[in-house]
Amino acid sequence: MCLHSEPLAAVPDETARIARAAFPKATPAMRLRGELADVYRDADFSDLFPVRGQSAASPWRLAVVTVLQSLEGLTDRQAADAVRGRINWKYALGLDLADTGFHFTVLTGFRTRRLDGAAEQRLLTRLLEGLRARGLLTARGRQRTDSPPA
Numbered sequence: 001m002c003l004h005s006e007p008l009a010a011v012p013d014e015t016a017r018i019a020r021a022a023f024p025k026a027t028p029a030m031r032l033r034g035e036l037a038d039v040y041r042d043a044d045f046s047d048l049f050p051v052r053g054q055s056a057a058s059p060w061r062l063a064v065v066t067v068l069q070s071l072e073g074l075t076d077r078q079a080a081d082a083v084r085g086r087i088n089w090k091y092a093l094g095l096d097l098a099d100t101g102f103h104f105t106v107l108t109g110f111r112t113r114r115l116d117g118a119a120e121q122r123l124l125t126r127l128l129e130g131l132r133a134r135g136l137l138t139a140r141g142r143q144r145t146d147s148p149p150a
Contacts, residue, residue: 008037008060009094019091029068029092039130040064044122048113057102061093062110063123068092069107080104 011019011033023030045059068089069079082089084101095101114120131137 008041011091011094012096015087015090015095015097018097019087022087027088028071029086029088032064032067033092033094035134035136036127036130039126040123044126045114045119048110048116048119057106057110059110062107063126064093065089065107066110066123067127075104076107077104079107 019030020026026034040060040063042059045063048059065079065083068074068082069076072079072082074082080101080103083093083095084099087097089095090097090099114122128137
């Protein structure tokens with residue numbers, strides 16, 4: 001696969017209109033787009049893609065899909081289906097409503113390249129940096145858990 005770097009895509013007007021009508025209070029995927037739209041860039045992952053071969057899905061999109069996948073506890077197949085069929089994911093990824101997405105094995109390949117390139121922490125690191133830059137995460141901040149203190 002080769003990398004054809006794409007800038008962060010603006011959300012297509014029709015996708016934005018339909019998503020906002022369907023989810024007036026926004027979903028976590030839509031809020032992720034609004035708060036952290038510029039956290040991932042293709043350049044962050046360019047070293048993981050060979051220079052020859054078939055075109056790959058945009059690395060920044062694959063990074064966002066991986067975050068959404070983790071948030072929702074989805075398999076690769078379920079995440080690829082969500083890209084293809086869920087309006088809020090299309091919004092988060094800046095995709096046209098008619099976009100057909102990608103085959104689920106693209107996520108497997110992306111994960112493998114991250115592991116092989118010793119870049120497994122890159123997604124988390126970039127996300128944490130973005131949260132800190134926006135004041136949404138602070139060092140030694142208070143944390144809520146779902147269990148009582150010991």
